[in-house]
Structures are given as C-alpha cells and as structure tokens.
Amino acid sequence: MLIVFWLSVFFVIYSYAIYPFILKLLVIGKKQNNVFYDENELPLVSVIIAAYNEESVIVEKLDSVLQSSYPDDKLEILIGSDASSDKTIPLVKEMSQKFPLIRCFDFSERRGKPSVVNDLVSHSKGEILILTDANVIFSSGTIINLIRHFKNQSIGLVDTHMVNRGLKKEGISYQEKAYISREVQIKHMESLIWGTMMGPFGGCYAVRRGDYSDVPPHSLVDDFYINMKVLEKGKKAVNELESVVFEDVSNSMRDEFRRKVRISAGNFQNLGRFRQLLWPPWSGTGFAFLSHKVLRWFGPLFLILAMVSNIYLAKHCVFYSFTLAGQLLLMFGIPFFDWILKKINIHLSVVRLAVHFYAMNLALLVGLFKYLKGIRTGVWKPTPRNQ
Template sequence: MIFYNAINTCISFLCVTFSDCGFCYLIPAIIKSENIMLVVFWISVVLILFSYAIYPIILRVLAFKYKPKPDGTCEDELPFVSIIIPAFNEESVIAHKIDSVLAGDYPSNKFEILVGLDASTDRTNAIVKDYIEKYSFIHLFSFDERRGKPSVVNDLVNASHGSILILTDANVFLAKDTVSRLVQNFSDQEIGLVDTNMINIGIKKDGISSQENAYISREVQIKHLEGIIWGCMMGPFGGCYAIRREDYPHVPPHSLVDDFYINMKVLEKGKKAINDLKAWVYEDVSNSSRAEFIRKIRIATGNFQNLARLAHLLWPPYSRIAFAFFSHKVLRWFGPIFLILSLVSSAALLSQHWIYAMAFFGQLILIFGIPVLDLLLKTMHIHITPFRFIVHFYSMNLALLIGMLRFLKGVKSGVWTPTPRNQA
C-alpha cells in the first residue's frame, strides 16, 4: 500500500501542477479505481501479446489451407524492367551493386539501370560513369541539392521506361535470378508489389546483428503469410522490391519511410502485395547498437507519419487490410504505450494480488536489470543470447516512443544519413 499511496500522491501533485488541463483532474480518480487499473493492465498485456504472439499464430493456422502458386511468365513475355538505385555516398558498395545486377540472368535488352545520386560528395559519381562508358542501358542522375531518398526515387521513376520497377538500395546485392523471380510474379494481374527475401550477412555475436537478423527473419515469415492468405503483406523491407509502374504512387515530400507508404497505396488500389521467398537479396546487418537505434528512431517517426496519412485504411475494421494493418503494425507502434501502462497499472495493483507484484517487479528487472547485466557481461566478452533479445525488444520500443514524440513535434525533412554497414 505504501507504493500505491506514493504513486497516487505523485499523480495528485502533477494534476495540481498542470491544473490548466481539465483531464488531469480525472487521473487520481482513475488510479483509485482498482477495477479500471485491472482493465488497463490486462488490455495492455493482451494487446502486446496479440501483436507479437497471437497474430502470428492466427496467420499460421489460416495459411494451412493455402497451397503455393506455380511460377509464371514465359521468356517471350518478359516485360521491360527499370532498376532504380537511389544513392548517397555509396562508393564502397556501388560497384558491387551494379555488378550483382549485371551478373543476373535477366536479358540485358530487357532492363535499364537508373542511379540517382542525392548530392553525393564521394567517388560514387565517377564509379558509375565508368560503367556508363561500357553499358548504354545504365543512366546516371546526379542531383545538386540533398532532398532525401523518396524525392530521388520519384524523379527516377519519372525518367524510367519499364513497366516493372525494381526499387533497390545501393548496399543490397542481388542473386543471379532475383530480377527473374520478381518479374514472374506479375503474371498474376492482381499483384501490384513483390518484395524479396533478405538474406543477412556480417552477423556477429558481440553486437546486435544476431538479434536484428532473428527479428527480420521472423518478420519475413509473417509478411509471407499475410501475402499468401490475403495478398496483404504489411510493407516490404525496402532494400529491394518490385512494383508495377501503373501502381507506383508519388511519395509525399519529407517522407521517412517511403516503402511502407508505397505498399499501402498499392493495397488501397485493390492490388495485392506479397513477398517471394525465392527472390534472394543480400544485405549486411548493422552491428552497432547506437547506429541501429538511430535508424529505428527514424523509422518509428516515419511509421507515425504514415499512420496519419493512411489511418483511413483502418476502416472498415473487418477488412483484410484493416485487420493486418492494426494487428501487425499499429499495435506494435503503440507498444511502448502499452508497456508503460502495464508497468503503471501493475504498480497501482501491487498490494492486491501476488500476480501483479510479480508483473511489476518482473518488468523492472526486464527494463532495467537485464540491460545493465548484459552491458557488464559484454565488457567481459560474455554474450547471453536471451539477455540480448530482451535488450533488443525494449530498445526497439524505446525507439518507437522517441519516434512518436518526434513525429508529434513535426517532421520538416525527409533527409537522413544512411546507417553505417559492415561492407566498407
């Protein structure tokens, strides 16, 4: 009861301090209501579990009745493809990137490569020009003003000629049959967008790359099931995906997560979005906790930016798009709020039942104890995988919370610095 009274006193103090806000007067009454705290606790727990555990199980159950579709598209039906590569200071990877495209099995008279440099200051320009001298189907667009990836992609799409567009990052490398695998999916006229299967390289034990790889692999499977069941994959990973030219939307200025916006606009048109697990691409995963955290904050800010633009797709709530959007994305984006509510409500219920005491102190250990212990163990070169996954989960939710606050402050630019990778 002492802890409960302390929380109530603190909140009462805050309510007096912020007395201009009428809603604040309601908070002490809410805290005093054990029934409401019970509801808040269990709703928060259930919503967290639903997004991360129950929803994937639902997908696996529903997917049992769906059989894999046969591959399509004969060689004489191959469409012309535009491979679009936005880049900023990618001198360490751009040659490898172009080589991976040239080494593919897609006929060279059936594709073009468009490289857009977003005011690069390194040797990327010179490297691409060397390729242009050898290959007439490679085109370079060098922009003097730094505007961000979405604006560069918009311009490259306008300059392209392909009926199928492959949007791909400079540090993502294609397998020999990646383009062919992506293209053959479009023999189904209902499909508007196809994502690749990202194979992560450069994984190390001492950083977070192993946990990031596990998270990405799980997300790939969830998105694959969404595509199989509803044709409603919730966003490509952005490193490499294909879209019909007719379905490409103009991405709004200052966008931070353009690939999800593009995906949802395809679904809004009534087309399907899927991923092809046989269309492999390779990308290294960042091993720097700090760099990855900064990247996740940027993505989180863009997530809420997209939620504001695409909220209408949550209605009607029984539609396939709304259910997948809400279950897979929206609940996760608000995960930090649910985690805070579960912590506060379990604290308020501390003396009511042992289960809430366990929940409260368990969360304190997970949020504060495990990260500190993991940090100490890392200094001794000891890596305990479960600890690292717990730290990864909470750091991801902290990034979401910071991203939410940054979105509320306003997004004034779509420019960001790419995450340092391991290829350099």
C-alpha cells in the same frame, strides 16, 4: 487499473505472438501465385537506385545487377546521386561507359531518397520498377523471380527475401537477424492468405508502374507508403522467398536505434495517411494493418500503461507485486546484466534479445515524439556500410 493492465499486456503479446499464431492457422492450404510470365514475354524492367555516398558498395551492387539472369535487352538501371560528395558518381559513370543500360543522374541538391526515387521513376521506361538500395546485393535469380508474378494483373507489388551477411556475436546483428527472419515469415503468410503483406523489405522490391505512387515530400518510410498505396488501389502486395538479396545486418545498437527512430516517425506519418484502411477491421488489409503494425507501433505506450497500472495493483495484491518485479527485471535488470556480461566478453543471445526488444520499443516511443513535434525533412543519414 486491472483492465488497463491486462489489456496492455494482451495487446503486446497479441501483436508479437498471438497474431503470428493465427496466421499459421489461416495459412494452412494456401498457395503462392503461379500465374507467371513465359520467357518470351518478359516485360521491360527499370532498376531504380537512389544513392548517397555509396562508393564502398556501388560497384558490387551494379555488378550483381548486371550478372542477373534477366535479359539485358529487357533491363535498364537508373542511378540517382542525392548530392553525393564521394566517388559514387565517377564510379557509376565509368561503369556506364562499359554498360549502356546504366543511366546516371547527378542531382546537386540533397533532398532525400523519396524525391530522388520519384525523379528516377519519371525518367524510367520500364513496365515494372525495382526499387533498391545501393548496399543490397542481388543474386542471379533476384530479378526474374520478382518479375514473374506481375503476369497476374491483381498483383501490384512483390517483395524480395533479404538474407543477412556480416553477423557478429558481440553486437546486435544476431538479434536483428532473428527479428527480420520472423518478419519475413509473417509477411509471407500475410501475402499467401490475403495478398496484404504489410510493407516490403525497403532495400529491394518491385512495383508495377501503373501502381506506383509518388512519395510525398518529407516522407521517412517510402517503401511502406508505396506498399499501402498499392493495397489502397485494391491490388495485392506479396513476397517471393526465392527472390534472394543480401545485406549486411546492423551490428551497432546506436546506429540501429537511430534508424528505428526514423522508421518509427515515418510509421506514424503513414498511419495518418492510411488510417482509413483500418476499416473494416475484419478485411484482410484492416486486420493485418491493425494486428501486425498499429498495435506494435503503440507497443511502448502499452508497456508504460502496464507498468503504471501494475504499480497501483501491487499495493493491493501480492500477485501483482510479482508481476511488477518481473517487469522491472526485464526492463532494467536484464539490460544491466547484459552490460556486465559484455564487459567480460560474454554474449548470451536470450539476454541480448530482451535488451533488443526494449531498446527498439524505446526507439518507437522516441519516433512518436519526433512525429508529434513535426517532421520537416525527408533527408537522413544512412546507416554506415560494411559494419
């Protein structure tokens, strides 16, 4: 039980703290790709948007793409409605009459984002594909800063830098922002060291047409699948911090929990599909995949093992009585304390961060059970917009 306890504790700490520290050492002296397209040789770009009931954001989204500094004659926008029941399609058609580079596809059957994206890609003409969500708003330099890296033929995928909007102190948006910012840093270091960024920000990233792979039916995390297929082909996946996009960060614990459950189930889907990339573990892909993703996905099981083994050890050693008390305090005491504070409108970020950590690990565990039970559809309800 002693070995089980300390290994479980180590794996949790390793994924969240030790691995990022190792990256900070390895990244010293590493430089970003500097093989860029000249302005007179820019490729044709297809912006791919799968939309479901996005009337509240679709006009702002299209305006942000149209106002990009990328040349209009090198750009096309394809929007596919996944059987929307609101005004998404009428709004898009109205804009397409003013801007011919917008192409609209109204699919009558609700199939889920991956199937819509696959269809849109088959209708696109661009050498480079930008896959983006309707609620992710572009800056003027988003496209050009993404696309310039594809001059380097070793690069197959480039990620954007998502900046959060709509932060509220009373919810979990600040904790989500902290988590996302840390993830951006980790992925940036992975891309600089090995070119093996572990998954893009799913709301907006670019992939070379020749490196795009159709996403299988019933897939729940399509962006990670596409990313890993790029790495499987021996190409690099990197991110570009100057390619800025904006998104409202989630503020509702309930909505974010539901989203994380879906992502967790999709993560285990992809683990089954790409488990061969864990070997050899000393390669950039294998090391990053294991350290950044796989150990973190199994984090809930490590937390459970640490608790169970700690209960046994506490019966035989006073020291482990204190570690058990600490675990119980973190897992149950702090969430209860946070609940009391919220009742009197007090919001402590440190306390909320601990609650967020355990809630997201619970979502990982629920997602694992959902995966083991079997995934029968790739359709899901999007997180509410403009929270």
